[in-house]
Amino acid sequence: MILVVNAGSSSIKIALFTGALTRQLTAEVAGIGGDACLHVDGTDTAIPAPDHGAALDHLLSALSDRGVTPDGLRCAAHRIVHGGATLIAPARLDDDVLARIDACTPLAPLHNPHNLSAIRALSARAPDLPQFGSFDTAFHATCPDLATTYALPEAERAKGIRRYGFHGLSYAALVEALRPDDLPKRLLALHLGGGASLCAIQNGRSVATSMGYSPLDGLVMGTRPGEIDGMAVLRLAADHGLEGAAHLLNHDSGLRALGGTADMAALLSGDDPRARFAVDHYCYWAARQAGSAIVAMGGLDAIAFTGGIGENAAPVRDAITRHLSFLGDVPVHVIPCDEERQIARDALRLLD
Template structure:
């Protein structure tokens, strides 16, 4: 490790040190299948969360590396374990906590917030964590095994280090509990539906954030489709800021094709693969989550940046499939909403891929979408022409800030509900 630092106020930022010896702060954790992101936020009562620093550990199974930056994006520190030195989630979180204790010596942690993908039937809103909560959330891991165990494990590990500090779980599924019953239901026998098989929906924390930001750009937009496009990708139909449908369904494999996840597939094809013994349940799940999607289609990579640079026909076909799938959902959701006022791109691909945004908008001329090519090349925020019947936007998401806001609202009851950043 190098560049060991102590946290100090940025020039021009609030300077709480002038009033007290330490800054009260919360830490937010967002665990992925092979990554761990975190952010540290000032927790002043009555003030919107202010980022102090943020970091992540990526590629934990093959070539793990740690990086942390100041709120202004300037590097604070980095560390690499080396190739073939896998780091599990528990070790990663312990590493982050040790780094915080060693380096942010003037920070007093007062709580932690966690992204948890699945809240199940019990939790339709952020909740304070205790042992019973974690036991229930653990029981849902069979429904969503790619993220849920790591999210719950992170809360348990934090409790070992800070047993007296409150923790808050924020759920990706909570935002979608406003969907009408018909949109949350599958055509299955009651006993199957009662076992938890329903349309849960994910990326809800991101959509929650966008729903609070969009009124600053398009205050009159009621019927909105948001495309959260990253390594995991989904779309959500919003009516007056509330979810009415979303592409990810029971788990995180369905909906749009993703970097390595399949997206929608006919169930009889999966039964065929099992029946013909090409796969068992374990190898089928691994194929659908790790070798399908853009990687499976192209045979080259699941990374959109690699595919966009490639002249290989398979890469071009994968990109075409991706935008074709999005177009179909835009059409369906425009019907659900009874029209469309705005389209929003967010997350890594949505915020950075000029090509993907242009390709989708080119397919939506029938809706009255007219792209401003110069604005799209510049990254927005508005990338549609003034006379476009549907306004199109690029709005960066910030799941960690949204979790920080919800966490502060629960540990400081006097605070108002989450507001715009």
């Protein structure tokens, strides 16, 4: 069995896979540090979980109740949001790799520390269990310098300020899903969910993506504005302070700001002008940015949608493809997002 761990700021999600990549179990502790709850097998149980270590104990106990102990695991594999410029492929987690993940904390202060907390908590409880990491930024390491470099002074670029891109595990899983049938040479992939991005995938490799230094850039999202002029950000910081501006840009913008809710299903079912405008705006800017990705590939052979909105909101897919219809008819794929299976796949390849 392979245990996949995805630790966030207030939650830990786990999934259990066989060596054949068959999912056996999914569980989660949400509300760490507050009113925590254990979700497993469709049952919710209130639990005390003041920190990630306590949350992990509850999850390991739930596994033990189902006959799975750390001794029976082949390995654990973690989702790690930011690998920076050096961690560009899945890796076994040793002291050197952990130090490099920690060094990326300034690039992902809301994510990497919690990823590390789960890794260290599991190491303390199962010190002999091999652990591996898959990095959300790694898929975009193949983007050329032209696509990743900001036109900033060299001293600023040396601080690591560049375009990294995210949702890489989702895109890697999408490529794996299409590869057996005939992976298109020039594929426009859109991950549309609470966060949203697109990726130009040429011969299975990322050559451009819409997110940049952080997951804030690019497409309009549930609560983020996507692309925004830097001077507008400075104005928001002047008006609201740095923390206030960061909260506004990450939590109070995007669909929520335009339509009153970040829930795409609710917007699609609404008939008020705000809801219609929010959806139209979302689709228009997705198509606008898709144009730049198509330029990066020198053309288009197919489009693929994934993520909660990409998979389930046919009106959104249809609107985006209508904007791109001048390019001619191309196949459109809808691929279920499965980052957990991709993480397990990465670990298996390292083990083998």
